[in-house]
Amino acid sequence: MPPTTLPTSNWVYHPKRSPETAAALARALGVPMPVAHVLVNRGVGDEAAARRFLEPTLDQLHEPTLMLDLEPAAQRIRHAVDQGERIFIQGDYDVDGITSTFLLDSVLRDLGANPEVRIPHRVRDGYGLSIGAIDDAARRGCTLVVTVDCGITAVESVAYARTLGIDVVVTDHHEPQAVLPEAHAIVDPLRPGCPYPFKSLAGVGVTFKLAERLLKGRGGLERAQEYLDVVALGTIADVVPLVGENRVLAQLGLARLNEHRRLGIRALADMAGLGTRLITSGQVAFVLAPRINAAGRMGNAEQGLRLLQAREPGEAHDLALSLEDDNRRRRESDEKVLREAEAMVEREIGYPECQSILLWSDTWHPGVIGIVASRLVERYQRPAVLVALDGERGRGSGRSLPHLDLTRLLDDCSDLLITHGGHAFAAGLSVSREHLPELRERFERLVRERSRAEHFQPRLLLDTEIRADECDLALVDALERLAPHGLDNPEPLFQLAGVMPREVREVGDGRHLRVRLPGAEDRTAIGFGLGPQASEMRAAGPVDLAFMPTRNEWRGTTEVQLKLKSWRPAAGDPRGS
Numbered sequence: 001m002p003p004t005t006l007p008t009s010n011w012v013y014h015p016k017r018s019p020e021t022a023a024a025l026a027r028a029l030g031v032p033m034p035v036a037h038v039l040v041n042r043g044v045g046d047e048a049a050a051r052r053f054l055e056p057t058l059d060q061l062h063e064p065t066l067m068l069d070l071e072p073a074a075q076r077i078r079h080a081v082d083q084g085e086r087i088f089i090q091g092d093y094d095v096d097g098i099t100s101t102f103l104l105d106s107v108l109r110d111l112g113a114n115p116e117v118r119i120p121h122r123v124r125d126g127y128g129l130s131i132g133a134i135d136d137a138a139r140r141g142c143t144l145v146v147t148v149d150c151g152i153t154a155v156e157s158v159a160y161a162r163t164l165g166i167d168v169v170v171t172d173h174h175e176p177q178a179v180l181p182e183a184h185a186i187v188d189p190l191r192p193g194c195p196y197p198f199k200s201l202a203g204v205g206v207t208f209k210l211a212e213r214l215l216k217g218r219g220g221l222e223r224a225q226e227y228l229d230v231v232a233l234g235t236i237a238d239v240v241p242l243v244g245e246n247r248v249l250a251q252l253g254l255a256r257l258n259e260h261r262r263l264g265i266r267a268l269a270d271m272a273g274l275g276t277r278l279i280t281s282g283q284v285a286f287v288l289a290p291r292i293n294a295a296g297r298m299g300n301a302e303q304g305l306r307l308l309q310a311r312e313p314g315e316a317h318d319l320a321l322s323l324e325d326d327n328r329r330r331r332e333s334d335e336k337v338l339r340e341a342e343a344m345v346e347r348e349i350g351y352p353e354c355q356s357i358l359l360w361s362d363t364w365h366p367g368v369i370g371i372v373a374s375r376l377v378e379r380y381q382r383p384a385v386l387v388a389l390d391g392e393r394g395r396g397s398g399r400s401l402p403h404l405d406l407t408r409l410l411d412d413c414s415d416l417l418i419t420h421g422g423h424a425f426a427a428g429l430s431v432s433r434e435h436l437p438e439l440r441e442r443f444e445r446l447v448r449e450r451s452r453a454e455h456f457q458p459r460l461l462l463d464t465e466i467r468a469d470e471c472d473l474a475l476v477d478a479l480e481r482l483a484p485h486g487l488d489n490p491e492p493l494f495q496l497a498g499v500m501p502r503e504v505r506e507v508g509d510g511r512h513l514r515v516r517l518p519g520a521e522d523r524t525a526i527g528f529g530l531g532p533q534a535s536e537m538r539a540a541g542p543v544d545l546a547f548m549p550t551r552n553e554w555r556g557t558t559e560v561q562l563k564l565k566s567w568r569p570a571a572g573d574p575r576g577s
Contacts, residue, residue, distance in 0.1 A: 009460040009566065011495070011546065014041035017464060021045045029054075035478045037464040038492045042243070042482075054481050056248040058221060064209040068194035073146075073169045073185035074213040080144045081108065087115040088142035090129050091305075092149040092203070093122050093296030095289045098304040099234030100148035100171075100207040103227050107211045110218075116140045119301045122367055126395065127428055128421075129154035129168075134161045147171060149203025152188050153421045155181045171210055173203045173240075174421055175407045198245045204234030205249055229257035229265070230308060232484075236281050237289035239425075241488035250484045254281060264307035267316035268292070271324045281484030294326035297367030298333070334368035334375075337361075341372055341386065342379075349440075351380060355456065356447040358440040360387035360394055360433075370397035370426070377401065381456045383409070383447060389433055393418070396429040403455045409446050413439055460546055460566055466494040468519050471549045471560050479549060496545040496562075498570045504538045506531040513537070513564065515545075527564035542570035 018040055026036035028047045039045065044053045052060060065071045080087050087108060091101030101119055108115045118136060125132065128150045134157055137145050144167050147154070151170035158168045158181035168183040176191050187206060189196040201209070208231050212224040232253025240246055257265065258278055265288070269279065272287045279288070295303040303319055303326075310316035344359050345351045357376055369386035376384040377399045383406060385398035400406035405424040410417065416439045420429035431439060485491045496517075503516040513527035513534055525547055527533075537543060545567050552561035 009458045011460045011462060011544070011568065011571070013462050013464065016041045016043065016045075018045070022464075025050060031478050032470070032475050034464060034466050034470065034475060034492070034494060035482070038479075038482055041463050042489055053247070056251045058225065058248070058252065060248050061221070061245055062197055064213045067187055067189060067196040067206075067209060068191060069185040070187050070210060070213060073171065073187050073210060076144065076167060076169055076184050077108070077146060077210075077214060078111075081111050081113045085144055086140060086142040087113055088137035088140065088145045089115050089117045090133050090145060090147045090150065091117070091119045092127065093119055093301035094149075095237035095292045095304070096203045096234040097149040098292060098296070098301060099230040099308070100204040102230055102305055102308045103204060103207050103211055104146065104148055106227065107214055107224075111214065116142055117305070119296075119305060121300065122296055126430070129157045131157055131160055133157065134164065134166065137161070137166060138164050143167065144169065148207050149173070151181065151183070152176045152186070152191070153181075153419070155179055157181075158183050171203070171206050173201050173206050175423060177411075177421070200241045200244065200246060202235040202238040202240045202246070204231050204238075205240075205246065208249065225252070225256070228253035229260065229262065232257060233265075233284060233288065233292075236284045236484065236486060237293070239285075239487055242281070242484055242486035243488045247484070247489065250281060250486075254279065254284070254484060262308060262310075263313060263316040264310040264319065267310070267313070267320035268307065268323065271320040281486060285486070290330070291320075291323045291327045294330040295323055298326045298330050298365070330368060333365045334371045337364050337368055337372045337386075338375055340364075341376060345376070345380065351382075354444060355382060355451060356444045357382045357384040358387075358436075358443050359385075360389055360396075360436050362389045364388040366390075366395045366397075370399070370428075373397055373399040381458050385429070385443065387431060387436065392433045394431050394433060394436070396431060398422075398427050398429070400425050401455065404447060404450060409443065409450075412446055413442055416442065461490075461493065462495045462546060463492050464494060465497060468496060468499075468517055468523055469521070471523065471562065473551070473558065473560060476549050476551050476560055480551075491548050493546055493548060493565055496547065498542045499545055500542050501537070504534050506534045515564065517562075523560065523562065525562035525564040527567070530564065530567075533567075537567060540569045543567050544570050
C-alpha cells in the first residue's frame with residue numbers, strides 16, 4: 001500500500017511572470033491577458049517570438065547540414081542506394097524508434113532501395129545496436145548499417161562491423177559517452193562539437209533531418225513533410241521539449257495527422273474510441289502512443305511498424321486489435337508492479353527518509369518498469385530506478401527530477417553497471433545481481449550530495465490568477481493556439497481564488513470530482529481522479545482552484561469546462577507560498 005503521507009505541492013506563480021510585459025503583449029497580439037501571461041511564462045515575451053510560437057511554419061526549421069556529419073551520412077547512404085548495396089536499418093522498440101524506422105525505410109524505398117529492417121525484441125535482444133544485430137546484417141548481405149534512435153554508445157558493435165567490412169552510420173539523439181563509436185558518420189546533435197542550434201530533437205526528428213537531405217533534388221523539405229504525421233507521433237511520445245523545432249514538427253505534424261490519417265492510425269484511433277475526432281497532443285501521448293509502445297513492452301515491436309505500413313483496412317484493424325490486447329496486458333502488469341514497488345518503498349528503503357528509490361525483483365516484466373518508475377517519481381518526488389532480474393543479470397529503467405541528471409548519476413556508478421545510457425530525465429541500464437546492494441547505496445549517496453530538501457517538494461506552477469467570467473469560449477479558442485503541450489510547454493494552469501462551490505459530487509463511479517461554480521454562467525469543473533477528495537472539499541468552505549479552461553462538446557452543444565488539476569482551502573496569493 002502507498003504511504004499515507006506524500007509530498008504536498010506548494011502553489012507558486014511562474015517565476016517569469018510579468019503583468020506589465022503580458023499587458024503589452026496582449027495589446028500587440030490582440031489576445032486575452034491570460035494567454036499573454038502564458039506566453040511570457042514560456043519565454044516568448046516579445047511580439048516577434050510570440051508570433052512565431054503561435055504560428056509555426058516550416059521555414060522556422062534549421063538547415064539539416066548544420067548537424068555534424070549529416071552530409072557525409074547522406075552521401076554514404078545515397079552512394080549505397082545508387083550502387084545497389086543492401087542497407088540495414090537498426091531501430092528501437094519504442095514509439096520514437098518505430099516511427100524513425102518507418103520514416104527512413106519509407107524514404108529509402110522512395111529512392112529506389114529495398115532496405116532490411118530490424119527492430120530489436122526488448123527482452124530477447126535488449127536495447128540498441130548489438131553484436132547480434134551486426135551478425136544479422138552480415139547474414140542478410142548488407143554492407144551498410146544505419147541506426148535510428150540508437151547507436152551513440154555502440155562502440156564495440158561498430159568496431160565489430162568494421163572487421164566484417166560493414167560501414168555504420170549512426171543517427172541518434174541520446175547523450176554520448178566519453179568514447180564515440182568509430183562509425184562512418186555519427187549524426188547526433190548532442191555529440192561534442194556539433195554546431196546544430198537545437199539540441200532537443202527526438203530520434204525521429206534527427207531522422208527527419210536526414211530524410212530531408214536524402215530527398216534533396218526530389219522535393220526536399222516539401223517531400224519530407226509528407227511524413228510529418230509520424231514525426232509528430234514519435235516526438236510527442238518521446239517526451240522531448242515541445243519548443244523550438246519540436247514545436248514546429250509536432251504542431252504541423254498533428255495537423256497532417258488529422259487531415260491525412262494513415263490507415264493504421266485510423267484503425268488505432270477507432271480501437272481506442274477516438275473515432276474521427278480531432279487528435280490532440282494529449283491523445284497522442286496518453287491514448288495512441290501507449291498502444292504502439294505496448295507492442296515493444298509486451299510482445300513484438302515490429303507490429304507497431306507494420307501498423308504504420310498497413311495498406312489494407314483489414315490488416316490495419318487486425319494489428320490495432322493486437323496492440324489493444326498488448327496494451328490491456330501492459331496495464332495489468334504495470335499495476336501489479338506498481339503495487340509491489342510501493343510496498344517495497346516503505347519496507348526496504350524507508351520512505352520518506354530516503355532521497356532515492358532503487359528496487360529490483362525477479363518477477364517484474366522489463367517492459368513496464370519504466371512506466372512504473374515514472375509513477376514512483378510522481379508519487380514520491382524521488383528519482384527512481386527499477387530493475388527486472390533474469391538470472392544473475394537485470395535490466396533497469398530509471399526516471400528523475402528536473403534538478404538531477406540521471407545519466408550523470410549513472411555515469412558515476414558505471415563501474416557497477418554493465419551498460420547504461422539515455423537522457424537527463426530517463427535512462428536504461430543493465431547490471432549484475434551481485435552489484436545491486438552497492439548500487440543502491442551509492443545512488444542514494446550521490447543523490448543526497450547533489451540535492452537539497454526543497455528539490456523534493458513538488459510545486460504547482462500557476463501562470464496567473466483569473467476570474468470565472470474570463471473563462472469563455474473566446475479564451476478557450478485562444479488557449480488552443482498554445483498547443484501542442486508537453487515538456488517545457490505544459491498546459492496553462494490558472495488559479496481561481498476564494499470560490500464557494502455550489503455543488504461538489506463524485507462522478508464516474510466515485511473516481512472523479514465534479515464541482516459547480518457560483519455565478520450567472522453555469523460553470524463546472526471536473527477533476528479526474530479527484531473523486532475521493534469530494535467530502536474533504538465539501539467541508540472546506542471557500543477553496544482555491546487550479547485548472548485549465550477547456551472545450552466540452554456534448555450532444556451538439558459546446559460549453560466551457562474547467563479541467564481541475566488541484567484545489568486547496570482558500571489561501572490567497574500564491575506569491576506568498
